[in-house]
Amino acid sequence: MMIFRTCAVFAAFFLSLPTASEAQSNGGNSAVTVTVAPEESGNWSVVYSFEEPQAVLAFARSSNDYREATWTLETDEARFGRVAGVDVIVFDDEVREAKFSIIPLTSSLEADYTPFVAFTDGSLAIYEGQFSLIPFDSLDDVEALEGDLEASDRDPIAMTIKVASDKKIIVDGKIAGSRLSHAIKGDGTYIYMGDSNIEPFDSFVAVLDKTLPAWLGERFDDDLEQIFSEFERRWGFKLKNKATVMLAYKGGQGQKLSATGGALDQLLMMEVGGAALNSEDPDTLSYLKWFFAHEAVHLFQSEKGIQFSDDESAWIHEGAANTMSYSLIAASMGERGEQFLASVYSNAFDSCAAALAKGSLETVSKRGDFSANYACGDFIALATDGFLKRRTLYEFWDSLVDSAVSMEEPRIDADLYFTTMQLAGATGAQRRQIRRIVEDKQANPREALTKLLEDADLNPQFSAGGQLISLDWPDYSAE
Numbered sequence: 001m002m003i004f005r006t007c008a009v010f011a012a013f014f015l016s017l018p019t020a021s022e023a024q025s026n027g028g029n030s031a032v033t034v035t036v037a038p039e040e041s042g043n044w045s046v047v048y049s050f051e052e053p054q055a056v057l058a059f060a061r062s063s064n065d066y067r068e069a070t071w072t073l074e075t076d077e078a079r080f081g082r083v084a085g086v087d088v089i090v091f092d093d094e095v096r097e098a099k100f101s102i103i104p105l106t107s108s109l110e111a112d113y114t115p116f117v118a119f120t121d122g123s124l125a126i127y128e129g130q131f132s133l134i135p136f137d138s139l140d141d142v143e144a145l146e147g148d149l150e151a152s153d154r155d156p157i158a159m160t161i162k163v164a165s166d167k168k169i170i171v172d173g174k175i176a177g178s179r180l181s182h183a184i185k186g187d188g189t190y191i192y193m194g195d196s197n198i199e200p201f202d203s204f205v206a207v208l209d210k211t212l213p214a215w216l217g218e219r220f221d222d223d224l225e226q227i228f229s230e231f232e233r234r235w236g237f238k239l240k241n242k243a244t245v246m247l248a249y250k251g252g253q254g255q256k257l258s259a260t261g262g263a264l265d266q267l268l269m270m271e272v273g274g275a276a277l278n279s280e281d282p283d284t285l286s287y288l289k290w291f292f293a294h295e296a297v298h299l300f301q302s303e304k305g306i307q308f309s310d311d312e313s314a315w316i317h318e319g320a321a322n323t324m325s326y327s328l329i330a331a332s333m334g335e336r337g338e339q340f341l342a343s344v345y346s347n348a349f350d351s352c353a354a355a356l357a358k359g360s361l362e363t364v365s366k367r368g369d370f371s372a373n374y375a376c377g378d379f380i381a382l383a384t385d386g387f388l389k390r391r392t393l394y395e396f397w398d399s400l401v402d403s404a405v406s407m408e409e410p411r412i413d414a415d416l417y418f419t420t421m422q423l424a425g426a427t428g429a430q431r432r433q434i435r436r437i438v439e440d441k442q443a444n445p446r447e448a449l450t451k452l453l454e455d456a457d458l459n460p461q462f463s464a465g466g467q468l469i470s471l472d473w474p475d476y477s478a479e
């Protein structure tokens with residue numbers, strides 16, 4: 001029996017969306033190249049070449065501290081280390097190269113993309129965003145940010161990644177030559193090297209691990225087609241460009257079911273594994289479909305090129321992605337749908353309340369409790385839906401995205417969220433009720449959440465033991 005309570009799985013979801021302003025237009029004349037190649041030892045060499053000498057460079061994606069243990073600098077005229085929560089290279093004068101030997105990290109990270117995704121069939125996908133660097137004038141400037149690189153107004157340095165492989169290289173949904181030179185844009189994408197083909201479907205193309213269990217490989221495309229076409233109907237548009245879906249199989253050993261993944265510009269990277277996948281099981285399948293659906297929502301959310309904040313407002317996009325994907329999967333389950341929702345929301349209620357007992361929702365990421373963004377954000381999305389005059393979360397998101405797109409820097413944050421609620425007819429009291437959960441520590445989180453759900457006409461019901469057992473979930477299955 002699969003239990004929908006694997007918090008580790010929730011914690012592994014994340015989202016970071018492409019930046020609207022591209023770091024550069026294309027390759028060829030960029031200021032930095034990074035050449036990435038395997039070494040005989042199993043390590044990889046990472047060689048940066050700079051057109052101009054550099055002073056201090058910070059790794060744009062530094063929220064996890066794995067590089068200290070896995071990256072070794074081999075350039076004498078520079079130093080590498082972690083300073084105030086940021087991985088930094090400091091250069092002597094006139095240095096134009098930095099060479100690292102790195103252990104490729106294939107385990108998933110919290111709220112960031114897996115640096116190297118190993119497929120069981122021998123393929124490998126490299127996340128290029130791990131190499132992005134932001135230039136600074138001094139180490140003091142980096143330290144002053146106290147680990148919050150987003151607070152800096154500096155953009156990553158324009159960078160082209162070079163890789164070579166005797167296997168097939170696939171990037172941006174296309175087969176590239178054996179030597180690839182690829183401009184890293186925004187958060188970057190995955191560069192795949194392996195033997196799989198690009199399989200085309202109506203709404204997406206897929207690059208699948210050849211060792212996927214047969215039952216899953218056989219039905220994966222149909223299931224995903226259904227998810228995409230139903231989201232197209234609910235969102236009211238098709239994705240402009242077909243998404244690429246990469247699915248890596250991590251083997252059938254170990255924990256029951258692991259599923260981690262991330263959405264990048266037009267790419268879903270997903271890693272699944274565990275003994276639960278060894279045979280077909282309806283609960284495992286529902287869980288996987290929900291996982292695919294959650295990631296697919298991010299493609300629709302980001303279709304118009306808006307940005308999300310990774311930290312304090314992650315509840316906005318993660319919560320809505322959960323609400324939308326749960327309701328979609330429940331609708332496809334027939335009579336089992338209600339039971340599915342009861343199970344996942346009972347768990348979400350407990351984990352959200354536990355997280356809010358320690359502090360406000362906007363601080364959960366900083367407290368290492370990223371998964372609360374999914375659970376609490378889900379209830380906020382449901383409440384938002386309930387407060388709106390025309391109860392549809394999809395229309396609300398349309399307005400939210402349109403408002404963001406009209407701004408100079410299209411970014412969805414809490415202020416824009418509440419303004420959009422106001423425009424959609426939510427009262428001041430309703431907005432304040434959500435704001436308090438976002439911004440304040442709750443003396444009694446269970447009570448605050450219950451009140452929120454009641455006031456949003458969601459009619460929460462609890463068991464004698466205090467478990468949330470039902471809600472009047474919104475139904476988007478026929479509109």
Ligand SMILES: [Zn+2]
Pocket residue numbers: 013014015294295298317318321
């Ligand atoms: Zn997500």
